[in-house]
Amino acid sequence: MKTIKTDITCRLDNLPWTFFHTKFVVALGITWILDAFEVVIVSVVLKSMSKSLGLTTFESSWLVSSFLLGALFGAFIFGYLADKYGRKKIFFITLLLYSLGTFLTGFANSFEVAILFRFITGLGLGGEFSAIHSAIDEFVPSRFRGRVDGFITASWNLGSVFASLTGLYLLSNLPEDKAWRYAFLFGGILALLIVFLRLFIPESPRWLISKGYIEKAEEIVKSLEKKYKVKPVKKECEIHIFEGSLKDSIKIILSKYRGRFLFGMALSFTILTTYYGFITILPLVITNQYNLPTTEIPKLLLYASFGGLLGGLVVSFLTDYLGRKITGTVIAMLSMMLSTFFLFSSDIYTTVFIYSFVAYSFASVAYVSAMEVYPSYLRATAIGILSVVGRISGVLAPPILTYLSQIDYKYSILGLSFFWLVGFLAFFIWSKFGIEAKGKSIEEIS
Incomplete structure (x- = not known):
């Protein structure tokens, strides 16, 4: 495997915590809140959804299982694609898939249609996991990486609280056959809005280097150093350039x-x-x-x-x-x-x-x-x-x-x-x- 020497990764770790990092972490880390919202909101509205669609208990259980199956495939498939084609392309595609799947669930009128939309939702959200965490670990300066990852993981509980309160509000103020639909429609619109938060996010410089795109990585890091008036450190690291397959x-x-x-x-x-x-x-x-x-x-x-x-x-x-x-x-x-x-x-x-x-x-x-x-x-x-x-x-x-x-x-x-x-x-x-x-x-x- 070929290797190159570069100071770009050391300069990434040398950056202070900036407003860019805050926006970056919020735009990507919000995935955890969405994941928790999706898991908990289904639990909250599952009974009313099943009643509205005339589902048996066994069929209702597949509304959860189909989401988890989609997440399994999404994590594996999009994990590899994020390494092959980059983090940025994938975390846009996966978020759009999730938004589409959960939004369309609100229009489901049969067991088969609901299962399909729940699978698409899981496919997107499962795929988010790999691309998002890779980008965060590769962009956040090393001295902040542990607490940032920890904080993002802890935010799962915010999504859980938000879903519980949303479900309780909708079920208390709307007929059961409409409340569950609005819950999924709301989740889909919320995810779509987050797409706009991610427009400013650049590709991971570390991924760019691993694919040999040194000039693009240099451009990203240099712009951050210039914007926040940081003097580059002169220290080089050896980086592997990988061109293998999934099997490799x-x-x-x-x-x-x-x-x-x-x-x-x-x-x-x-x-x-x-x-x-x-x-x-x-x-x-x-x-x-x-x-x-x-x-x-x-x-x-x-x-x-x-x-x-x-x-x-x-x-x-x-x-x-x-x-x-x-x-x-x-x-x-x-x-x-x-x-x-x-x-x-x-x-x-x-x-x-x-x-x-x-x-x-x-x-x-x-x-x-x-x-x-x-x-x-x-x-x-x-x-x-x-x-x-x-x-x-x-x-x-x-x-x-x-x-x-x-x-x-x-x-x-x-x-x-x-x-x-x-x-x-x-x-x-x-x-x-x-x-x-x-x-x-x-x-x-x-």
Whole structure:
């Protein structure tokens, strides 16, 4: 593989935090809010949507599954395309796909049509994940990367709160057969507006370099230095130029970066199984154990969302202050311990808040740890594959935990703790043999 020496990446990391970086992070990071909005809004309006379309319980479940299947394909396909054709082209296409899919869902008049539109929605949102995180990790200066990734991940909880409140408002003020349609129409219009926020965003200079477009990368970095009066640093890094196929990318990931990929798989597994597992057994299993009525479920979800938001913000700073290794290991261990509190705690609301404050914050350190360790020429492909692993795990976790609960309540809670054990062991092993990426450039890590 050919290599070149350039000072462009070092100059990117030398930039101070600017208004450009703020706009950049908001325009791309808002994807997490959209993702959460999409997941939660479906849960809120699923019953009324199913009733309006005359769907059976089995058919209704496919409204969720078709979205997740679309996200699986989207993450893998657009992950590779983002490495081949660039981040900017892909995060425009994926956002437009998501906007189109969710908007058209509001006009669905049959099971088959609804399934198609939910699949398109997932295709777009799943594809967003790889391109967005690759661009952010490659553009944000290394000393800010951990907290920025952590903050963006924590913003998921804002989307969750927003979806809960939107759904409650629409269902309270409109007939059921119209409320769910307006929920999806609103989501589609919101996503379309975000397209305009992304018009100013340049291509990732690191991706441009990896494809040999040195002059274009130089032009982008030079314009930022001029605008914010930054003196260029004189330090060169060696960058690989990659011209291989998808097969070549996967071969490199599974050989040269095998250990990192296994670490990322464990983290992706833990994030999705614990989240989707918990939000499934909370209303279906845990509330029954505490003899709570259905009307208390939205309140508990809001407790969880606010707890996760606050915890994620705290951890996003700890990731850059203490480092990825110690932060990830401690958070996974505490989450594993706190999950067992549902076996004996008498105050469900406090327990949900404390658990979510710690457990929901895990993603803020885990995602950056799993995604920053690859070179730019195959980062989006690796992230796409890891996203597929996580989504599949997230699909399997709810039926596993609910099945265990039918045997005995404590088994479902112990199952949740086991999922956390995977993440703890991954970070524990990584802390012994892996790289501490705190404050280091992408080139130093990869």
